[in-house]
Amino acid sequence: MNDRPAGKLSFRAWLVQVALTTLSTPEYSQFLIRIAVREQMALPLVIVRQANLMADAVERSLLLGAAGHEDKRSDAALRLWHAYDRYAQA
Numbered sequence: 001m002n003d004r005p006a007g008k009l010s011f012r013a014w015l016v017q018v019a020l021t022t023l024s025t026p027e028y029s030q031f032l033i034r035i036a037v038r039e040q041m042a043l044p045l046v047i048v049r050q051a052n053l054m055a056d057a058v059e060r061s062l063l064l065g066a067a068g069h070e071d072k073r074s075d076a077a078l079r080l081w082h083a084y085d086r087y088a089q090a
Helices: 011-023 026-039 043-066 075-089
Strands: none
Touching: 011 026, 011 043, 011 075, 026 075, 043 075
8 A cells, every 4th residue: 555645755765865865965975985995886886875774774763663672763763754754745
C-alpha cells in the first residue's frame, strides 16, 4: 500500500537526498576525500555510499525505537520522520 502523495519521494529516497545535501557541505569534503583515498574509490561513489549508510542508520534507529529499544539516535531519527511527514503532506 502506498499512502504517499503522487510526485513525492519515498522515505528512503528522501533520506538519501537529505544525506546527499548534508554531505555536499564544505565541512564534509575532507572527511569524504580521506575515505576515497583510503579505500581507493571514486569520490562520487563514496558520497553515495555514505548517504546510504546515513539513511540506513536513521531507519535502524526508527525500527529500534518502534520495538522499544531506543538508541542514542532515536530522537533525531524521529525528528527526521516528522520532517518527512511534513514534506509528504505538503
